Amino acid sequence: MPRRRPESSPGSPASLRSANQQRVLDVLRGGVPGEPLDDDGGFTQAELSRATGLAPATVSNIVRELASSGLVETDPGSGRRGSSVRLARGAGLVVGVDFGHSHVAVAVGDLTGRLVAEERRRLEAGHGYTEALRMAASMLEAMTPGHETVRHIGMGLPAPVTNDIIRSSAIFPGWEDVDARAAAEKEFGLPVHVENDANLGALAEHRHGVGRGHDSSVFVKISSGVGAGIIIDNQLFHGAGGTAGEIGHLTLDDQGPLCRCGSRGCLEAYTSVGNVLAMMSGQLPEADLDHVVAAARSGNVSARRAFEDAGLHLGWGLASIVNLLNPSLVVVGGDMARAGELLLESARIGLRRHALDSVALTPVLASELGERASLVGAVLLAAERTELVVESV
Template identity: 65%
Template sequence: MTSPRPDAGAAPGSTASLRTANRHRVLDVLRDEAGVFTQAELARATGLAPATVSSLVRELSEEGLVEAEPGSGRRGSAVRLSRETGIVAGIDFGHSHVAVAVGDLSGRILGEYRRRLQDSVDHHVALADARTMLDSVRVGSARLRAVGLGLPAPIAGDVVQSSAIFPGWEGVNAREVAEEVFQVPAHVDNDANLGALAEHRIGAARGHDSSVYVKTASGVGAGIIVDNELFQGASGTAGEIGHLTIDDNGPLCRCGKRGCLEAYTSTPFVTREVSGQVPGADDIDKVVAAAREGNVAARRALEEAGHHLGRGLAAVVNLINPSIVVVGGHLAMAGDLLLDSARISLRRYAVDPVASTPVLPSALEGRASTIGAVLLAAERTTIVD
């Protein structure tokens, strides 16, 4: 059950001039909560009279915008957005993978598919692969309305900013090239930002006004929620914590600096640390499995990565003071093997008022950025004029 929307405080009117606004109240609740409601629940959520909701649901159902399934009595019928309103797609590109998901306009996932890509593949090839995947995962005959695109790189004005961080995409206006391929409006953001959006809406950070999502995989990045909104920064590149300097004399990072957090807290760091000591050490999943089975080298490598991650998190919570930190990405599949040492390090390096900030694993099992891409596309698509 949802809580009343902020604009539901004013008593809704019954004149014809308010009917359109009331329609939007119902549709917005169904979309924002991504769920199924009885008509009685919709009345409480929108602040509208039950009779008004019943009339609107009947009207919207006749127009094919909502689906109303029989329940216990007329006002007990289950109501959700109809697929006739269209679907959206979310596409999450990594350095060596692409994930595609399809959702309705509430952001509810209807189908998804993931596959590996050749490392640092050219954007033309990557988008063509995503187009083929989308065609295979489409659900029914619903019209594709928009796509959301997540990329692991700084993005300003839809343009990818760094060839060092994401080769094959530097200087590319990702929105324009995606719209050429998919022939629908495209919306682009950094993958960590989309992970933060998903965790805030439906994941571990739900109910928190301010939160930070940190994605730890082949790279490290953060998405920041402040007052329930994504914080993008002046040029749209806020959250690049993977390039905080940990050690001026540390290893050279792909960004061109030395000793970045990413060089100590990423899947390449962990796999290099256990090279020759764990069978199949080039595969982070095998390293995590070995650690769970008690392999000392694998456990130590994850603990060291967690220690450095905690130092980076300390800088973030000192500066932003979120109420929660959520850690996701491929490396975070190690769970407390990584996060226990991150929490200890956070307490050591953060100032006392924020040293106890909760650090939790993602609730979305490695899918946060993909789900966030679907949510981005859904939220920027108008259901009805």
């Protein structure tokens, strides 16, 4: 029977070395909050020393150990920049999967969370989870045959997720009471981490989008439904049960239109894509969202009014968020973000009407990553959950 390697005790030299290695790997994987990553994701050893607070000699030794283990690679630099250190391409890949009510998207990325391949396909409305997972698995197999180099998968779902389970059939039919993590791991044969899609959008915009450099922000995803991901002190905030950010079901008018959750006058009932299409069904009965956006930009006053109404209600909901959390930025993503200023201008007006003066001018900006935000976030989640370990000798 092989001898078990003894665990390092806290404070031991081996434990300290492992902790220092992890600090360097964390910077190589995620960068420095508030600072842009280089195009190649590389850092000089001097930059690693400043970012980690470790002595240059310590960083040099760690880089040498990580390089010998195959986790990092170095390139000779030129001029004042010096040699560049980055995670090795051979250290493995991660995968992001983003499910919506009518789509599935799959992306492959490296351990910094950078996407190297992606694909998006339509799903039938009301699809079952087995069908959806099977389609995602076939997409992944085409992108990485055999999955040999894939380490972890991050998966986003458009519904509240508690202990990997969706409890509401009204919000995401076909997935209710399913242990999404267990079902996905069975289908993919790989470790899977499940998260709400708005949370993943918040993570992506915080790391690689318009939210970079803000330690507190809110990402609001508006598509078939409405949800928010909250960043506080550079970390996702989940709440006690993991369902923080369900702003789509804030009640704006308890005598308002019936929402799919069973309540009346929810924010979602006024601001979702379905509501805008319903308002325009008389004039543009076969139109999808892009057609309505095009009509509004061409001067159709009814289409413009539909987005203005949605935006004013959105601002009302955002006022509750900024009054409570005081984020430095609100980012609007999802399908409705394609309306741009048609929606956002009136959202800012609604926010100013209902928020305290001290937070009424909180910036409200469109997502930089667009419809890809949740997918990018799923890849980042998988990269974060992939433990990089250097075996002691």
